[in-house]
Amino acid sequence: MADDVMARPASTVRAGTRRRPGRRSEQWAAWGFLLPVVTYLAAFYAYPLYRNLDLSLRHYTVRSFVQGGAPFSGLDNYRAVVQNATFGPALLHTVLFTGVSLIFQFGIGMALAVFFVNHFPLSGTLRALFLVPWLLPLIVSASTWSWMLNSDSGVVNWTLGLLGLDPVNWLTSPTWALTSVIIANIWIGIPFNLVVLHSGLQAIPTDIYEAAELDGASGWQRFRRVTFPLLRPVSAITLLLGLVYTLKVFDIIWIMTKGGPADSSTTFATWSYRFSFGNLLPQFGPGAAVGNLLILMAFAFGLLYIRIQRRQQS
Amino acid sequence: MTTSLTRHRALGCAVLTVSLACLTTACSHADSTSPATGSSGSGGTYAVWDPYPQFDDSSDWVKLLTKCGTDAGVAVKRTGYDTTDLTNKALLAAQQGTSPDLLIVDNPVISTLAEAGVLTTTGDIKLDTSGIEPNLLAAGQLDGKTYGVPIGANTLALYYNKKVLSAAKVDPATIKDWTSLTAALAKVKATGKKGITFSAIGTEEGSFQFLPWFWGSGADLTQLDSAQGVAALTLWTDWLKQGYAPNSVINNTQTTSWQEFATGNVAFSENGTWQLANAGKTGFDWGIIPIPSQAGGVAPAPTGGEFVTAPVQKDTGRYAATEKIIGCLTNADNALTTDTTLSYVAATEAVQQKQVAANPDLKVWVEAVKAAKGRTSDNLGTKYPRISEPMWTAFQSALSGGKSPKDALTAAQSTAAAAIK
Numbered sequence: 001m002a003d004d005v006m007a008r009p010a011s012t013v014r015a016g017t018r019r020r021p022g023r024r025s026e027q028w029a030a031w032g033f034l035l036p037v038v039t040y041l042a043a044f045y046a047y048p049l050y051r052n053l054d055l056s057l058r059h060y061t062v063r064s065f066v067q068g069g070a071p072f073s074g075l076d077n078y079r080a081v082v083q084n085a086t087f088g089p090a091l092l093h094t095v096l097f098t099g100v101s102l103i104f105q106f107g108i109g110m111a112l113a114v115f116f117v118n119h120f121p122l123s124g125t126l127r128a129l130f131l132v133p134w135l136l137p138l139i140v141s142a143s144t145w146s147w148m149l150n151s152d153s154g155v156v157n158w159t160l161g162l163l164g165l166d167p168v169n170w171l172t173s174p175t176w177a178l179t180s181v182i183i184a185n186i187w188i189g190i191p192f193n194l195v196v197l198h199s200g201l202q203a204i205p206t207d208i209y210e211a212a213e214l215d216g217a218s219g220w221q222r223f224r225r226v227t228f229p230l231l232r233p234v235s236a237i238t239l240l241l242g243l244v245y246t247l248k249v250f251d252i253i254w255i256m257t258k259g260g261p262a263d264s265s266t267t268f269a270t271w272s273y274r275f276s277f278g279n280l281l282p283q284f285g286p287g288a289a290v291g292n293l294l295i296l297m298a299f300a301f302g303l304l305y306i307r308i309q310r311r312q313q314s
Numbered sequence: 315m316t317t318s319l320t321r322h323r324a325l326g327c328a329v330l331t332v333s334l335a336c337l338t339t340a341c342s343h344a345d346s347t348s349p350a351t352g353s354s355g356s357g358g359t360y361a362v363w364d365p366y367p368q369f370d371d372s373s374d375w376v377k378l379l380t381k382c383g384t385d386a387g388v389a390v391k392r393t394g395y396d397t398t399d400l401t402n403k404a405l406l407a408a409q410q411g412t413s414p415d416l417l418i419v420d421n422p423v424i425s426t427l428a429e430a431g432v433l434t435t436t437g438d439i440k441l442d443t444s445g446i447e448p449n450l451l452a453a454g455q456l457d458g459k460t461y462g463v464p465i466g467a468n469t470l471a472l473y474y475n476k477k478v479l480s481a482a483k484v485d486p487a488t489i490k491d492w493t494s495l496t497a498a499l500a501k502v503k504a505t506g507k508k509g510i511t512f513s514a515i516g517t518e519e520g521s522f523q524f525l526p527w528f529w530g531s532g533a534d535l536t537q538l539d540s541a542q543g544v545a546a547l548t549l550w551t552d553w554l555k556q557g558y559a560p561n562s563v564i565n566n567t568q569t570t571s572w573q574e575f576a577t578g579n580v581a582f583s584e585n586g587t588w589q590l591a592n593a594g595k596t597g598f599d600w601g602i603i604p605i606p607s608q609a610g611g612v613a614p615a616p617t618g619g620e621f622v623t624a625p626v627q628k629d630t631g632r633y634a635a636t637e638k639i640i641g642c643l644t645n646a647d648n649a650l651t652t653d654t655t656l657s658y659v660a661a662t663e664a665v666q667q668k669q670v671a672a673n674p675d676l677k678v679w680v681e682a683v684k685a686a687k688g689r690t691s692d693n694l695g696t697k698y699p700r701i702s703e704p705m706w707t708a709f710q711s712a713l714s715g716g717k718s719p720k721d722a723l724t725a726a727q728s729t730a731a732a733a734i735k
Contacts, residue, residue: 261714
């Protein structure tokens with residue numbers, strides 16, 4: 001059905017031009033066919049963004065949320081959010097969570113991608129197995145992680161016990177909670193990096209490697225001087241997508257720790273949710289403000305990506 | 315060729331118009347088309363939202379709803395939502411003017427929805443609330459107005475594992491106050507089992523579980539860092555330090571805490587009436603004692619359970635049938651069926667007696683419900699959520715060792731005081 005709709009207008013336009021070569025009607029038709037996209041963008045992108053901005057700039061109570069008439073309060077919500085005691089820790093956790101996750105996801109993903117470039121028996125099967133974290137619903141993987149990391153009955157502490165080590169309160173100690181959710185998130189993110197980088201690697205012509213080998217480049221030199229530079233565009237987009245993806249990770253943290261204990265694994269994403277939905281009395285204004293800060297962060301990195309891409313092209 | 319082309323074009327236009335129409339209606343506010351008014355006027359379809367997604371159309375609960383609707387001359391269209399989801403759904407629906415005719419909602423949410431002007435008062439729809447226990451009804455009252463009728467109540471008590479206790483030579487009947495409880499936990503620990511599990515998760519669920527101890531010390535929600543409040547939190551913290559309670563309580567929901575108890579390695583579990591059916595499935599002998607207060611006697615536990623409410627409708631003519639349906643759901647015979655299905659204690663004395671006559675196990679629960687107290691009572695209303703959040707942050711940081719109970723509660727008190735100012 002979707003294909004039908006896509007294909008038909010194009011053929012109609014062409015047929016229409018042949019029959020009536022009026023420039024004006026052609027333009028009208030062009031606008032007509034642009035309209036669905038514009039409406040779609042307006043309804044599903046512009047309007048929600050506008051609403052979120054509006055929410056964050058007004059003083060909403062539950063009453064004014066339902067009845068309307070929330071007074072405009074300028075940047076009050078943002079000020080309140082920044083002055084909140086949770087702001088500092090949440091910002092730090094967001095940066096740590098995103099940064100550390102990205103480094104490890106990308107590093108391990110790259111290592112595995114290089115590993116899988118060489119075909120060996122069962123390499124296809126093994127690669128497919130590495131995709132499992134991606135295929136599992138997040139609720140399943142996050143719950144499994146929280147069972148494994150359970151202080152008293154988790155398999156991780158049991159293993160530590162076998163090795164003669166003291167158990168660690170992975171999810172319930174302020175020092176470990178953030179680390180635990182980062183570990184789970186790295187595990188979930190590796191397949192994405194693996195798949196994208198692997199396909200990037202396959203696009204590099206083999207004769208360059210052959211030439212390098214003939215010139216006497218070692219394995220590491222070939223990776224450092226050939227693979228890495230040629231993979232740069234793919235790496236950049238992988239990192240950017242990974243960043244946007246990781247900034248807004250909510251479900252894993254919420255399922256594993258609820259952002260706790262106290263605030264020790266709260267990131268902007270979980271904090272925003274807690275404002276708007278995690279309390280019996282929702283605070284939509286500050287919740288939207290935190291959400292907008294997240295959007296800004298992602299936006300800044302998007303601009304950075306475009307800049308880097310331009311520089312590479314010129 | 316030409317005809318086929320025009321037909322194509324006509325088809326393209328049709329597809330375009332339809333998709334546009336869909337788009338524009340999707341983003342415009344649906345003002346008058348409430349799901350309730352789907353079919354015409356009175357005698358039409360009445361929407362009911364409840365937080366019992368575990369029940370399907372073949373359940374006694376939905377059958378009762380349908381029957382009550384039929385008796386009132388309307389068709390009932392029921393939707394079950396997850397309880398945490400329902401508050402937001404209700405607020406959004408009210409914003410869009412699409413509130414259901416009946417909303418069955420967790421009691422601490424009532425004050426929030428009432429504050430938002432979403433709910434009618436019992437006076438508006440002429441509901442009789444005289445038979446209902448005042449301590450239960452209080453959870454649905456704000457500034458002297460009542461916003462619904464409790465469909466039943468549940469609260470917390472201590473389930474115990476008979477085998478574990480007898481192995482530790484503890485007689486549950488001797489547990490009357492905090493000292494005797496802690497002594498019992500120590501004896502259990504000496505036998506290599508865990509003493510007690512509860513849920514201290516950083517959500518409303520954790521606050522719900524902390525309140526019996528908080529109130530049982532004589533503390534008041536308006537002063538979190540009082541000496542009594544600190545005593546309550548110290549009790550929990552010490553249990554963890556001594557190893558009487560597992561460290562996992564910090565992340566436990568009431569369900570995961572129950573699962574720990576169900577392994578048979580834990581002596582006590584702080585849990586609710588809703589686990590009665592599961593208690594029978596554990597395969598070991600169990601019993602229930604009320605949660606003791608610090609000085610002895612039954613501690614006031616928070617009331618759980620839902621209220622039947624009637625959200626505000628544009629067409630006030632609809633209230634007549636709504637009132638009939640609510641009356642039908644909460645009358646003595648049906649309340650007995652409903653509360654048995656939900657494993658709740660009834661909200662009226664008369665039905666409570668019938669329940670105990672049918673099932674003596676419920677006696678402890680009826681007593682606990684009598685001693686129970688609404689979280690939003692004492693006219694706290696929408697201040698309660700602003701106090702509850704700092705409170706759960708406080709016990710989370712004390713239990714995880716981040717702060718001492720005193721420091722944690724002092725910080726919580728200043729946050730709460732600033733939030734409800």
